[in-house]
Amino acid sequence: MESIPPILVSQKSQLLTAIYVFTLSCWCLGALQFSHAQKDAIKPGEVLGYSQQLVSADGRFQLGFFDLSNPVGAYLGIWYTDDTFNHRLWIANRDTLISVGQGNLTMDGDGLLKILHDGGSPIPLNANKTAPNSIAALENSGNFVVKELNSDGSTKRIIWESFDYPTNTLLPGMKLGINYKTGKKWTLTSYLAAENPAPGGFSLEWINLVANGIRQLAIRHRGDLYWLSGVGSNSDFANVGSMSSDAGIYNFSYVTNENESYFSYSVPGERIPRWILTSGGGLMDFLDSPFVSNGLCFDDSSAQGCVPRSSPICRTSSKTFQKRKDTDTGCRFFGGEFVEDTASHLEDFFVLTDISEPGDLDRNREASTLYEMTSSRRSGDTNEISNDGKRGNDLKVLSFQSIAAATDNFSTENELGRGGFGPVYKGRLPDGQEIAVKRLSRRSGQGLVEFKNELILIARLQHTNLVRLLGYCVKEDEKMLIYEYMPNKSLDCFLFDPKKRELLYWKRRCLIIEGIAQGLLYLHRYSRLRIIHRDLKAGNILLDADMNPKISDFGLARVFGRDEADAKTQRVVGTYGYMSPEYAMQGKFSEKSDVYSFGVLMLEIVSGRKNKDVFDPENTVSLVGYTWELWAKGKGLDLKDSTLGNSDFDHQILRHIHVGLLCVQDYAADRPTISDVISMLANETLPLPIPNRAVFSAERKLTGAILTSEEKESCSGRITISEVDPR
Known part of the structure; x- marks a missing residue:
């Protein structure tokens, strides 16, 4: 057999190798393209795992968990x-953390x-905006959209988009303004803190403030005007500092017609712009350098664009601060009658004196004390200090x-009810906002401590299921x-009527049970x-216009350390019937x-009956004891509220009763x-x-304890604030 010259073998080998590499490259390229095409969208039945991402077709944007x-x-x-x-x-899901x-x-x-996650209900993104034969895609603009498709796979319509629900960032193509037909407003809302995406106190809007209809950008702080951009041109605003040097980078659009009014911008080229409303009230441009406000519009700032604000009472010309400890300046007061509980630590403070009238501080001491309490920090609460170094919870002080x-x-026509704290009234502020006013009764068993407790705690909590x-x-x-309001x-106004x-x-x-549970989880x-x-009870669950539940009344709440399992008190406060045995x-x-x-509350919601109703006059069985007896006899559905009638949900009702009994174990x-x-x-x-079996709750009487209570009329007839002294 004739041998093949080595040079030909080498050439043949190289040719085969080249063909193999070319074939492999083509296959890999096709696989990558296929994989990439799959990654920019999610279809019905598909799952995007925690460690996976969608990537826009041009590769500029990613969507995933972090x-x-x-x-x-x-x-x-x-x-x-x-x-x-x-x-x-x-x-x-900026309002709802997941594990x-x-x-x-x-x-x-x-x-x-x-979003499906352990330990919580599913979090819908496009509720009430769905259609069969849909797909959710991450577009090259950074917009995450849900599209209904035609039978040939083309887009029939966009039924939901993330651009309609901005957080704190404005991208090219996003809108600030309003859709007159739907009433939808496009606004930015700042983070609560630099690393906490929960909604904060600042918002960026597109508003009309002048008679001729010319609009401008506006930053609000807790609803009050804080900063204005001034009238804009095609690439600039009157009150925007460093952006004026970047003329030509931005193209601004202003649209006003019968359907909508909005502002948007675009940026030529391949740059990655974004405008961010910071937690400190600044508007930052990350294309180059920061522009607009850097959170400097407090304290009567005369900076460009700042909206004048009335001076705080501690900054009048006849008053000055006298330093008591080394700390930053600010309106901080101290009243000698204030006693802080052991779980709290007051920050360093200044004492305000009036040069012309040295005794003036005494006349306002109590109001000053309350301001101090709402501004004080507890140990370990590092989020209390915002980016700009300011402290406090920004509660409005009303006259x-x-x-x-x-x-x-x-x-009396405006009285909504009464509790252990005192009466609650409906009100309406001059701007039309409806409010509920809880007025501390002079004879109330709850005093400054509970009042302060509610101010400090609830002012720092933000959740859709908390008032x-x-x-x-x-x-x-x-x-x-x-x-x-x-x-x-x-809840008791409905449940027991x-x-x-x-x-x-x-x-x-x-939905009410789920909302209460989510509030507690938070x-x-x-x-x-x-x-x-x-003090969780039906009277402390408020219902908004859509019947969504909101936990209220934090006067008896306590702060726990992250590693603290339980605590003990000599002053047992709460409402009889809802108290756990150990408490x-x-x-x-x-x-x-x-x-x-x-x-207990869940069993009340299922049954439509109060936990203090008489279920068995001879044995004085409580709701918990009565439920257990029915459950043990296989008659759990006898607990069901008669107004629910015969339904297809009996299996769910039984499951709720089962879970309720697990919650009330001794x-x-x-x-x-x-x-x-x-x-x-x-x-x-x-x-x-x-x-x-819940033995403790089977009897009405608290064995081994003396019960005293203050009871007031409300929707449910009685709201009880109790003190139990163990013998």
Whole structure:
């Protein structure tokens, strides 16, 4: 056989190698293109895992999960692929933290996008904006859109987009303004703190402030005008400092017609611009250098664009600060009668003196004390200091005259109810905002400590299922808290009313239970302060216009350390019937104390009956004891509210009763956490443990304790604030 010259062998080998490499390259290129095409969208039935990302077709943007250390938790967001700062351009769940490593994004057959995570209910992204045959895609603009498709795969319409729900960042193509047809407003809302995406106090809007209809950018702080851009041109604004030197970089668009009015911008080239509204009230341009306001519009600043504000009373010409300790300046006061509890630590303070009238401070001491309390920091609460170094919770301080005018001089027609704290009135401020005013009764058993407690705690908490505190008023012995108004009052107004409870159909009761549980989960695990409420009951669950529940009344709440399991007190306060055994008898309380109260409340919601109703006159059985007896006999559905009638939800009702009994077990260690409760209710296939009989709650009488109480009329007839002294 004739041998092949070595040179030909080499050439043949090289040729085969080249063909192999070319074929492999083509296959890999095709595989990458296929993989890339799959990664920019999610289809019905698909799951985007915690460690996976969608990537826009041009590779500029990514969507996926990320975690933060402060607060500890995870979010779903969008960011620039090449952004070395890793800034999040949009966040889907800024109001609801999820556990690190536990989330995924899915789309169901109806086109509903939702975040699934351990320990909580699914978080929908496009609720009420769905359609079959849809797809969710991350576009080259950074917009995450849900599109309904035609049968040939082309886009029929866009039914939802992330650009309609901005967080703190404005990208090219996004709008600031309003859609007149739908009423939708496009605004930015700052972070609560630099590393906390929860909604903060600043907003960026596009508003009309002049008679000729010319609009401009505006930053608001807690609703009050803070900064104005001035009238704009095609690439500049009158009050924007360094941006004027960047003329030609931006192209501004101003659109006003019968359908909408908005501002947007574009940037030529391949740069990665973003405007960010910072937690300190600054508007930052990360294309080059910061522009606009850097959070310097407080304290009567004359900086360009700042809106004049009235001076605080501590800055009048005849007054000065005298330094008492080494700290920053600010309106800080101290009153000698103030006694802080052991869980709190006051920050360093200044004392304000009046040069012309040295005794003037005494006349305002109580109001000053309350301001100090709302501004003080607890140990370990590092988030209290914002980017700009300022402190305090930005609650509005309203005058007594303005509150009296808003409530028609506290007329009986405006009275919403009464509790242990005192009466609650409906009011309306001059700008039309409706408010609820809780007025401390002079004879109330709750005093300055509870008043201060509620101010400090609720002012620092932000969650959709917690009532929002707007401000307070102090004048001599008058103390008032001002809240957002809840048009449907409290849960007990519906639950225990023979007619109104018919409005609480089963699905609505489930949503109320779920909302309360989510609020508790935030208090126990995800808020800046770990809170034990200690007075969870139907009268303290307020309902907004859409019947969404909001936990209220934090006067008895306590702050726990992150590693603190439980605590003990000699002063047992709360409402009889909702107290856990260990709290009522030994003064011990923990997260599981709130879980017990939640269990009682859940049984009330299922049954439509008060926990203090008489279920068995001979044995004085409570609601918990009565429920257990029915459960043990296999007659759990006998507990069901008669207004629910025969339904297809009996299996859910039984499961809620089962979980309720797990929550009210005698021993705290046997009860689930509120996170466990949410999982048990959300996942109907999850096996439930068998509850132990609640012996303590079977009897009405508190054996071994002396009960004293103050009772006032309310929607439910009685609201009880109790003190139990163990023998």
